[in-house]
Amino acid sequence: MKRTPQINFLITGTSRGIGLELTRQVIHAGYTVYALAREPERSAPLQSLKQEAAGRLITFAADVLKESQILMVAEALRGKAIDVLINNAGKYGGAREFEAIDLNEVQSTIETNSIAPMRITRAFLPHLRQSAQPKLVHITSLMGSIGDNSSGGSYGYRMSKAALNMFSKTFAIDHPGVISIVVHPGWVQTEMGGPNAPLAPESSAKGILSVIERVTPKESGKFFDYEGDELPW
DSSP states (O other): OOOOOOOOOEEEESSSSSHHHEEEEEEEETTTTEESSSSOOOOOOHHHHHTTTTTTTTEEETTTTOHHHHHHHHEEEEEEEEEEEOOOOOOOSOSSSGGOOOOOHHHHHHHHIIIHHHHHHHHHHHHHSSSSOOOOEOOOOGGGTTTOOSOOOOHHHHHHHHHHHHHHHHHHHHHSSEEEEEOOSSSBBSSSTTTTOOOOOOHHHHHHHHHHOOOOGGTTTTEETTTTBOOOO
């Protein structure tokens, strides 16, 4: 029997949606997941998966907006390599129309979607550096593409994802030892995407993990969708 290689993932926003499905598929592939969620004990599917995982799913209660909590997790994992870090936690905040925008909500959206991934990445960079070929993956959105924007609206969300994309590209230049990419998951049937979305979380997560598996150092700094197609900035 071929032995599954030891690969450690750290995934944020794992209590539901794409984060939960990514965690499920990684566990079923035989790998280990360090799963971050604000209240992991309140996610029945995550707790059920934890029982099934036989010690390969380790959950942490941590809010990505609270640096002290993130640093506590980083300290708890001191000395452990993280091969794949997936910044998945995010929010869709604010009105679509400019006149109706709540700027406090825009700020909150940018904090969650842009700054929190930087916080997570900085805290766990020492763990990534312990991997033979570390990969840093941010779940972004096509709505963060300036080149693709032909419909306007959703200012805060678009701005937050465009900023996340720029962070990934800049990080890839400054840290060539870490493969850094952003991935658009598609329009997915989650709490954020809504029931009318055409894509099931299972299909999105499967595609994202396929992209992660095959991405090479030459493709670091790029913007992909869940099917592996490169997208415009």
